[in-house]
Amino acid sequence: MKVSFKISNLKKHPNYASPSQQSKKNRNNDNDLLFEVPQWVDIGNNKTSFVWKHFGLKTDGRAYCRYIVNQDEETECGWNCIYNSQTSSMIHHLGSAHKIYEEKLVKTNKNR
């Protein structure tokens, strides 16, 4: 509490900045707050399809391809589609864009 008191003292003179600039800045900040940036959703363990190794789900209900297309800059593909519990379009994207295909899951008891 003592710390926040000090900070509020520092902000004692907000009007020192040009008034027009100040209001402009505040307006931009308000827009940022109104615009909801989609967040990554925790997919959980119930989505076992291989596509989720490369896709992430965001709060806007879209699935985003996180495949790294540029290893140096670690640029994600960013391709996305509305996720409606179907993974077919995501599978198609992985195959056509990244040459990633579902591994044939022949019961791999050999792994253990």
Ligand SMILES: [Zn+2]
């Ligand atoms: Zn992709």
